[in-house]
Amino acid sequence: AQSVSQHNHHVILSEAASLELGCNYSYGGTVNLFWYVQYPGQHLQLLLKYFSGDPLVKGIKGFEAEFIKSKFSFNLRKPSVQWSDTAEYFCAVKPSGGNTPLVFGKGTRLSVIA
Amino acid sequence: DTGVSQDPRHKITKRGQNVTFRCDPISEHNRLYWYRQTLGQGPEFLTYFQNEAQLEKSRLLSDRFSAERPKGSFSTLEIQRTEQGDSAMYLCASSLIGGGADTQYFGPGTRLTVL
Numbered sequence: 001a002q003s004v005s006q007h008n009h010h011v012i013l014s015e016a017a018s019l020e021l022g023c024n025y026s027y028g029g030t031v032n033l034f035w036y037v038q039y040p041g042q043h044l045q046l047l048l049k050y051f052s053g054d055p056l057v058k059g060i061k062g063f064e065a066e067f068i069k070s071k072f073s074f075n076l077r078k079p080s081v082q083w084s085d086t087a088e089y090f091c092a093v094k095p096s097g098g099n100t101p102l103v104f105g106k107g108t109r110l111s112v113i114a
Numbered sequence: 115d116t117g118v119s120q121d122p123r124h125k126i127t128k129r130g131q132n133v134t135f136r137c138d139p140i141s142e143h144n145r146l147y148w149y150r151q152t153l154g155q156g157p158e159f160l161t162y163f164q165n166e167a168q169l170e171k172s173r174l175l176s177d178r179f180s181a182e183r184p185k186g187s188f189s190t191l192e193i194q195r196t197e198q199g200d201s202a203m204y205l206c207a208s209s210l211i212g213g214g215a216d217t218q219y220f221g222p223g224t225r226l227t228v229l
Binding site: 004032042043100104105106 | 147149154155156157158159162170172205207216217218219220221222223
């Protein structure tokens with residue numbers, strides 16, 4: 001069965017700091033990868049996704065993620081965070097082309113302080 | 115707004131009561147998923163439908179849980195004889211299968227509190 005590990009439970013950054021959130025998955029085949037964000041009081045929103053092609057994926061609000069197949073990783077990055085990026089971030093994976101649901105990590109809570 | 119909608123947003127019930135939640139997917143989406151999310155955890159898969167057919171159920175979905183999608187549009191999730199351990203956020207997501215993509219869009223969730 002697939003699993004997703006998000007190693008950082010809670011990250012606290014100052015505004016303008018750079019962000020990198022780790023995500024590792026366990027599955028030997030081809031995967032689709034996603035990052036979702038949940039702002040306080042709001043529902044899960046898709047931040048970015050990787051299906052195939054360029055392993056560097058750009059999403060909304062200046063976020064990007066890099067798929068490194070050899071490391072089974074899909075880390076999320078942003079060069080300069082803002083207070084409005086305070087949210088919970090979830091990494092998710094599913095085998096590509098399969099009739100299987102998303103498997104989510106436990107999430108990383110990001111707090112950005114002024 | 116044509117996103118996924120869920121009703122009710124909050125439900126407080128007493129242990130032993132039955133509850134039913136509704137999910138309206140994005141129109142024309144043929145897949146509909148139910149997930150459960152508890153504090154400090156990511157969403158966990160419960161079940162999903164493709165059109166009106168329920169294709170997979172998680173082992174998390176005990177016999178007290180039942181889901182339907184009678185006309186391939188909205189879906190209901192019923193929990194019978196609720197227990198305190200059922201307290202969670204119940205999330206619905208929908209997607210359109212085709213072209214190799216399966217991107218799920220989530221609704222706001224129904225927060226269930228069982229007293």
